Amino acid sequence: MIEPALPPACYTDDKWFELEQHRIFGRLWLFAGLTQQLATENSFVARELGGVPVLVQNLGGELRAFRNSCAHRGMPLQVAPCGTRRLICPYHGWAYNDDGSLRGVPNAKIYNMCDATKESIRLQSYALTTVGNFVFVNLSPNPLPIAEQFSEDLLRILREVSPYFAPDVSYTHFACNYDWKLNFENVLDWNHAQFVHSQTLAPLLQIESSGTFSAVESNQSKLFLEGSPLADIVFSGDAPLAGKVALKDVSRIGRSSMPYSARWFSSLFEEPCDRGAFFACNIFPNVNFGSIHGESFYLQQYVPTAAGRIDYHSWVFTTKLKARVPPQPHLLWGIHHAEKRVIDEDAVLLTALQKSLQAADSIGLMGDHEATLHAMGRWYMQELSEEGAA
Numbered sequence: 001m002i003e004p005a006l007p008p009a010c011y012t013d014d015k016w017f018e019l020e021q022h023r024i025f026g027r028l029w030l031f032a033g034l035t036q037q038l039a040t041e042n043s044f045v046a047r048e049l050g051g052v053p054v055l056v057q058n059l060g061g062e063l064r065a066f067r068n069s070c071a072h073r074g075m076p077l078q079v080a081p082c083g084t085r086r087l088i089c090p091y092h093g094w095a096y097n098d099d100g101s102l103r104g105v106p107n108a109k110i111y112n113m114c115d116a117t118k119e120s121i122r123l124q125s126y127a128l129t130t131v132g133n134f135v136f137v138n139l140s141p142n143p144l145p146i147a148e149q150f151s152e153d154l155l156r157i158l159r160e161v162s163p164y165f166a167p168d169v170s171y172t173h174f175a176c177n178y179d180w181k182l183n184f185e186n187v188l189d190w191n192h193a194q195f196v197h198s199q200t201l202a203p204l205l206q207i208e209s210s211g212t213f214s215a216v217e218s219n220q221s222k223l224f225l226e227g228s229p230l231a232d233i234v235f236s237g238d239a240p241l242a243g244k245v246a247l248k249d250v251s252r253i254g255r256s257s258m259p260y261s262a263r264w265f266s267s268l269f270e271e272p273c274d275r276g277a278f279f280a281c282n283i284f285p286n287v288n289f290g291s292i293h294g295e296s297f298y299l300q301q302y303v304p305t306a307a308g309r310i311d312y313h314s315w316v317f318t319t320k321l322k323a324r325v326p327p328q329p330h331l332l333w334g335i336h337h338a339e340k341r342v343i344d345e346d347a348v349l350l351t352a353l354q355k356s357l358q359a360a361d362s363i364g365l366m367g368d369h370e371a372t373l374h375a376m377g378r379w380y381m382q383e384l385s386e387e388g389a390a
């Protein structure tokens with residue numbers, strides 16, 4: 001067994017929260033949205049990431065990330081969480097060009113603004129990169145290369161699976177009263193599924209008598225079988241129990257068997273990419289993405305808003321529908337409802353766990369099988385402990 005790497009204060013204390021916002025969320029690439037939501041001119045997503053209001057918008061066919069804050073008096077340029085609208089401030093109508101420079105000011109005379117000032121005005125922009133359909137933003141003025149944050153195998157999975165995604169996405173978000181690290185640990189903790197999700201997720205999975213998921217022995221996969229683009233992917237094995245942890249190794253990729261039987265909606269889809277299996281990418285710091293048979297995909301993000309609090313964002317979408325099948329919003333809603341049930345099963349317990357950590361001096365023990373959770377804690381301490389202890 002191993003001693004937990006993180007003391008309870010890391011999950012509950014404002015001091016650690018501030019450090020994380022700066023050292024983790026202010027420095028790493030953060031998931032901001034899906035290109036499916038940003039496919040048309042002026043489509044946008046507005047997010048709060050690392051305490052910063054971020055706007056990602058399709059401008060002239062290119063995705064750009066800005067601080068969602070007008071150069072006049074700071075009003076959010078887009079108020080809705082997503083939609084399609086030109087880059088014009090709703091407060092006094094200042095309009096911006098695709099590069100964030102000022103395009104025009106209604107009633108310009110009343111501002112008494114000289115040309116030089118007008119030309120110097122620009123929205124604050126952030127680095128943006130896409131990996132397949134996944135849009136990442138970095139709030140740092142000197143972003144680290146994304147290949148330093150994620151393994152090539154993780155990036156390859158995101159790239160290769162993206163062409164299967166249908167354009168329609170079901171998206172929602174809600175507040176939860178527990179720390180983002182509890183959620184990251186929870187998605188790495190496969191041993192909870194049979195207890196917490198005994199009626200929902202667990203029956204879909206093939207769980208061995210040891211509690212581990214079974215390996216995929218045979219299935220129909222367009223991604224992972226011999227001759228397929230991801231045949232040589234190396235899934236994350238057990239993490240070492242001690243020692244320094246590389247950032248790349250905090251994120252994990254896994255795949256296991258999931259016995260397949262066609263469901264009522266299966267015939268609506270084109271051939272899915274991974275029938276008979278379940279794969280998941282635990283993308284540090286705060287995203288969990290996975291596939292159920294390649295027929296449907298879930299994407300979850302737990303964005304810290306204060307110590308012990310998150311905004312939970314949840315996306316659900318399917319593989320592409322056959323050419324003559326119209327969009328199926330009721331199907332998306334149904335899958336999302338099932339997904340939310342599983343999330344709620346976790347949320348009830350994690351909220352209780354968060355409360356118990358509030359008054360705790362220490363956190364029990366971890367088994368060797370929880371080495372991946374422990375590795376996340378060790379990396380966190382490597383990055384934050386000096387100031388955290390101060």
Ligand code: FES
Binds near residue numbers: 074089090092093
């Ligand atoms: S705050 Fe945007 S135009 Fe005034």
Ligand SMILES: [Fe+2]
Binds near residue numbers: 186
């Ligand atoms: Fe769970």
